[in-house]
Amino acid sequence: MDEARLRALMEAVATGATTADDAVKRLKDLPFEDLGFAKLDHHRALRQGIPEVIYGAGKTPAQLVEIVARMKAHGSNVLATRCEPAGIEAVLKAHPEAVHHEAARALTLVTTPVEQRPGFVAVVCAGTSDLPVCEEAVVTCEIQGSRVERVYDVGVAGIHRLLAQRERLQEAIALVVVAGMEGALPSAVAGLVSRPVIAVPTSVGYGANFGGVAALLAMLNSCGTGVSVVNIDNGFGAGMLASMIHRLKYED
């Protein structure tokens, strides 16, 4: 029951067209989602630059094309993550304005451009193997108006490279720190900054890495201040949170 219908009901009561009793009965059973939640949420999302998101893995090219079309029709910005090559090709053909972010395995389609905020989110990692997860975070931030600075060649086994980036890291509003293997980078970064560090373990490694569990546990046990953790390989979730914190800083 959206607001218009609620108002119509109240007016019917006011005019006597509906009795108070009937109104009580109808109100007690009203479906909650009809109160206009969705529309409000939708409007707020658009205003704040929050995209509609498609988890591409396991979707057929046809499904992807159709979902993108529907979202585009709503005027939404679209972010599709974990897309497979065939799906990417199909979407790009059907929606030529879509953009393929190869390193991130992601597609974006911007219908309503989002204004860029001051400041930036830092996305940090030790090297090439963690790039797909990092880039997923980058794309997720950028489509929501958060500029990203990539700090991609710092690791705990080469501390001086990390220290050399100290000032840049300290200027970031929020930091997404991605690491596989021993997962120590978020702790080291958190020791240098006083802003939220969103730690993303990756499944990069082998043997006793157990598909990212070693890095996950290390991050959960971090002794650094302001460190919190998302699921293994979840660059998207980290980007959403980083951008949410960034937006929070500059909204009224």
Add this chain to the structure above:
Amino acid sequence: MDEARLRALMEAVATGATTADDAVKRLKDLPFEDLGFAKLDHHRALRQGIPEVIYGAGKTPAQLVEIVARMKAHGSNVLATRCEPAGIEAVLKAHPEAVHHEAARALTLVTTPVEQRPGFVAVVCAGTSDLPVCEEAVVTCEIQGSRVERVYDVGVAGIHRLLAQRERLQEAIALVVVAGMEGALPSAVAGLVSRPVIAVPTSVGYGANFGGVAALLAMLNSCGTGVSVVNIDNGFGAGMLASMIHRLKYED
């Protein structure tokens, strides 16, 4: 080597009292921590209301009393978590201005009062068993100038109670959501708000709870936007992060 000594060295070079060669040699070996890092950090901490923290578990009463004394002498605010009864008693006797937060198993001692920011952090849980972890988060927030609203009786098995708190939850700058058992509360809360949700699994439960692992895994797999996770029972870490986000919003 602090700045005064660095300046003295440069002046010695400028005046010829030290040769360029000797200066190069001394500079190449200079210990990094002498660049005045610590002092800067300390000043910034004081200005921002970040307390010095003692992990009380395993410390003797005498150790606790002495560490608190030293910190007090620095003009620091002090937060001691996971204190045992004997230690609490000893500190309260030696430092009568210290405050005991019983439900949080914590002590605080405020030397330099911290100005309170606008807005608030919400600390959310389903019931009495999770209170110690919640209260640890509350104390951690409050000593840093973050007002806290406690929302302590909402759970996924009684959804209408949670919905009834919707508006209060939506006004929070950041939310610490604490849950044991199936750990589903952060997902449900994240579905109602658009602010960071810091999920804290607790070791409350038995059997296949595995000391909080069930809740931890549920939270890491949350499908809610803006959810990140800290270690099991880590109310302190969640409070530090929530307060950091709160401060971030209002600092220049």
Add this chain to the structure above:
Amino acid sequence: MDEARLRALMEAVATGATTADDAVKRLKDLPFEDLGFAKLDHHRALRQGIPEVIYGAGKTPAQLVEIVARMKAHGSNVLATRCEPAGIEAVLKAHPEAVHHEAARALTLVTTPVEQRPGFVAVVCAGTSDLPVCEEAVVTCEIQGSRVERVYDVGVAGIHRLLAQRERLQEAIALVVVAGMEGALPSAVAGLVSRPVIAVPTSVGYGANFGGVAALLAMLNSCGTGVSVVNIDNGFGAGMLASMIHRLKYED
């Protein structure tokens, strides 16, 4: 907002004392729990014989006594599980009509007697070590009007004893089957009956039992029809479900 207040509001609209606009505004924000959910639930619970439940572990004697008093004042039946000796003693002293079920580590207090249904629930195990969990299930069933038949000396390592109970097992409306060690009993029982088998793993065992995990996994992998599983040592949960199925059979 309970029904009386909702009706008052509607009548105010009908009489013009409140405008339609104001009513819309108030209704959009109404707290969900005030719609009278709780009271309805409470009445239904009483009618169906569902007790109010206290998880006694970790509660002080004083807390236990007070909670029982409050529930008694509501006219509820009370079931307190996992009570510690001091708490039991205190409750029995303060509420002499309470009953102590020693083997189940439980207390009950019946304010509104529950009518007993036809048929029975069978609680089944292999031996003495599993008795506390079994008896917790028994007490939970009985306070809700489900008669229980105990079948306490049957195990997979002595199949003829199990077969000798075949007819009694087949007459049960629902079966709670409790087992530690290798957890095979629910499968064997399910092969003999065509009614729901609620499997309860127990933490009885040592070594590679891992506190009940061995039995839990065995039960989740059961090839028997109609087997489902509850948490390790959760006799209470199994009893609630068994009694719910029993009630379901005989309610209109």
Add this chain to the structure above:
Amino acid sequence: MDEARLRALMEAVATGATTADDAVKRLKDLPFEDLGFAKLDHHRALRQGIPEVIYGAGKTPAQLVEIVARMKAHGSNVLATRCEPAGIEAVLKAHPEAVHHEAARALTLVTTPVEQRPGFVAVVCAGTSDLPVCEEAVVTCEIQGSRVERVYDVGVAGIHRLLAQRERLQEAIALVVVAGMEGALPSAVAGLVSRPVIAVPTSVGYGANFGGVAALLAMLNSCGTGVSVVNIDNGFGAGMLASMIHRLKYED
């Protein structure tokens, strides 16, 4: 030894054709299964609408076709789950009356139509990824005479959608609730209904989901009343149990 042969033996003793001693010896060794168990079971299964079940995974098309043929010859209804495409094709060709349930990866063949009971089983999930498991439960219920209502778009991260389905959920005789990721849905549903909730964890997710373990643990730790759990992805087992409870309600 079926009843006819047992009677013949007794009559031989009565007439002196067999001595008491010989009868004792033969009776002590009699194979248990010859007492007519199987036949009784078979008849009861037919009368109650319980199908014969084939676990299709790993079976060759030829094996599948032959097993279906044999069961059909017995007059049984047949349910084949987890069938691979080649097997499905072969069965449909050999047994044109078989029905392929694509979303459920299942085949059914109804020889003896089953009467439909009053009431229904609800099958509940949050979205498209859990559909195969849901549909396996649906087919399993339907072939046994249980009507199913699908409630497929409700999740803990969008609570109002779940609440909007409250009444429909409350009318179900039993509920199969399927969830991957954080596995929180069964708890939320159990908070709204007072009927058995059969929780099915799915392997949907990634990283710290560990192939469904996160959802499984969450469900085992559910604080909801009447929740029990089956194996990961076991839609079939959940459907069998739901239909068994449904049948139980309406049989004499």
Add this chain to the structure above:
Amino acid sequence: MDEARLRALMEAVATGATTADDAVKRLKDLPFEDLGFAKLDHHRALRQGIPEVIYGAGKTPAQLVEIVARMKAHGSNVLATRCEPAGIEAVLKAHPEAVHHEAARALTLVTTPVEQRPGFVAVVCAGTSDLPVCEEAVVTCEIQGSRVERVYDVGVAGIHRLLAQRERLQEAIALVVVAGMEGALPSAVAGLVSRPVIAVPTSVGYGANFGGVAALLAMLNSCGTGVSVVNIDNGFGAGMLASMIHRLKYED
């Protein structure tokens, strides 16, 4: 229904005192355990020297004393494992003929002496920490007529000591090999003998030993021929199996 009663029934049919129909009915419902299983088993157990066994952990002194008394009355030999000091004291006082095996934490009471077989079982370990498990195996063997040779100072980290025992190990009928830590001893022993090696992991160790899991996994992965494994710390089970193999060799 024991044999005497079965015979009586058959004779009643033979004489016409019971009709064939009545006999059929009574026979179809006869409880399986009444066929005299228990008695036969009991006799065979006595003849073969199999004791009745009490798992002492968690039993009160009074319970222990009573169970032993009952078994003694049956003429059984008794083995009580994992007894606590108070229980041991109580049994020794009430049954002075009982023997306390201190290193094994076990009690035995021999009513019917068992004849000793030729040959022996070897019980093998690396050192003092594994002794309680070893001695539990020893007592279990000895009360069943299996002589034991203890080989208690051989380990993989001192191979020459193990080799020095080669001939003695090769003469054993069966070998119980007990090891904690890395659990390598059974593999090494199996490389020297051609008889069954029953491997018993112990919970001796710390850290990544995980309460015996490290040794358990090593033993399950043994590349030695004839190695099988029992539960962690299960000296009793290993002794039962070793003695069973020993008996098997010499029975007709």
Add this chain to the structure above:
Amino acid sequence: MDEARLRALMEAVATGATTADDAVKRLKDLPFEDLGFAKLDHHRALRQGIPEVIYGAGKTPAQLVEIVARMKAHGSNVLATRCEPAGIEAVLKAHPEAVHHEAARALTLVTTPVEQRPGFVAVVCAGTSDLPVCEEAVVTCEIQGSRVERVYDVGVAGIHRLLAQRERLQEAIALVVVAGMEGALPSAVAGLVSRPVIAVPTSVGYGANFGGVAALLAMLNSCGTGVSVVNIDNGFGAGMLASMIHRLKYED
């Protein structure tokens, strides 16, 4: 240094051709394996019917053919397990006297026929999925002179079928009991017999089966007497042990 060379050395000392000093030096350094271990082992293996074994997985067809050829040249009997189709084909072509055991994924080549012992080993399982593991055990037994009786259709969910096989099971010298899923069959079998039960967990199952871990843990926690466990899917190891026990019974 084999015996001949040792004797030659001693004789050289006796005749003075070698000094005592030189002999001491040579003896202190003598390689242990040269004492004739290998040859003795080889002869005993042949006499006892122990085959040489090839683990076929990962070996190329050419490697397989060559290893078989070498073993054949020694007069050994050969058992190759876990062979892949190409390897099987190549061996059968190169060694036409080899036999392919399809269900066991194994090849045998008998050069020296082994005399068959009295009595038999029983190999027991619940159904078709466990057959490859069972048949691997069967082939392993048979090539060593142990006749096998297959009992392949008994499971805990159909207890009467298991009981019907009681006598046959009780006559076996040793039993290999194979089970996936909940792994309960060895416990049930051990309750019926008084001979060693070698339990083999299989990786058959899905979800919380965890590749055979559920069955493995159940078997390690078995309350049946005489049960020991080998690695998941290790039909070969179980067959080796069963045949070793069988041989033990009948050797002098």
Add this chain to the structure above:
Amino acid sequence: MDEARLRALMEAVATGATTADDAVKRLKDLPFEDLGFAKLDHHRALRQGIPEVIYGAGKTPAQLVEIVARMKAHGSNVLATRCEPAGIEAVLKAHPEAVHHEAARALTLVTTPVEQRPGFVAVVCAGTSDLPVCEEAVVTCEIQGSRVERVYDVGVAGIHRLLAQRERLQEAIALVVVAGMEGALPSAVAGLVSRPVIAVPTSVGYGANFGGVAALLAMLNSCGTGVSVVNIDNGFGAGMLASMIHRLKYED
């Protein structure tokens, strides 16, 4: 800022071209990595024979070829591990002086020959399945000037073969001991030598091996002196450490 620039700055201060104040400011912000670390490290690496290393897995042939070219241009020695066939072929074509170590799945390219030290590293394993990991360790040692002796046919199940190698093992400066299955070999080797034993678990095995976890845990629990462990299958890491210890012995 490399040393030349640092010296230039100091000289500018000495000559008055730069003020002391400006120098202080520039020095406080100087990037740490510009102090000439890298160059020093590079030189030392060359002098000590430490190669530049490429982890080949997941790299395209083109990437491999280019990285090798860049390293060659620096005058580095190159070691590429875990290379895939296509990458190997491409590198060998582009850099004909590169050497393919087939068993190790590795490539090397030596630009600056490394002098060979006295003494050797032993690489030890039980058989053919562990060879790839062993050979990775061998190649890693050899390119750094460490001669390797391969001891590839010793295992705990054939102790006399291991003892026969005792003297050779005792002469090694460091030992890399590789084992899958039960992982017992490092303990046995450590019992024979008094030099560092670097244990490498391999993922060879099946079932309860859990991809090398069984061997890993065994090695971590080793009771041998001087045993430490690297990640599963990490022959490279073990070779680096062994060669580092070897170099340590002979450097001044």
Add this chain to the structure above:
Amino acid sequence: MDEARLRALMEAVATGATTADDAVKRLKDLPFEDLGFAKLDHHRALRQGIPEVIYGAGKTPAQLVEIVARMKAHGSNVLATRCEPAGIEAVLKAHPEAVHHEAARALTLVTTPVEQRPGFVAVVCAGTSDLPVCEEAVVTCEIQGSRVERVYDVGVAGIHRLLAQRERLQEAIALVVVAGMEGALPSAVAGLVSRPVIAVPTSVGYGANFGGVAALLAMLNSCGTGVSVVNIDNGFGAGMLASMIHRLKYED
């Protein structure tokens, strides 16, 4: 058979007092350990400063006193780790020359002073909680003639403190790096030095630390060169290895 007896035997052969045949027979059966291994080992141990070691946990004071006495009589140096207070007190009373290392929970008794080698071992950690493990390593090194430099206040969350110790760390012959929590310190240290880093995970932490597993996994996945790992809390093992490497450097 020690060398003297071997020589006597050879001389008896040479003189004809023993026949060659008798000598062959005696030599074939000679126990391996009698070849004088033990004595040689003992002498070498003394010369190299390797102590005899007692694992104190679980030993009674009387046992400790006696073992120490026996070792002292052999002229050995003694190291007792994990001693409990009562045992320490008893040893100090009985052997006043013993030294109690309180922080290490260890006792030493030096009978034969060990010469101190040049250079040192560094023992490194982040703070007070890891001290007992560190000090166990220190005592283990020192009793073997390895001087130790303690670097006890460096952690990854305060990188500048670690860098300030760079030169001292680089001078160490070997480094024992102890860390709980996220276990990242060994990686950071290995990035600064080119000597072996022996990583010791500690059980310090809570929640998802899992008793040291988080740190253990992080260390096994370290990307630093020269890192190997010992068991959780195994300061003794790390000290033995560090001192062995130190000795290796300076022995001839």
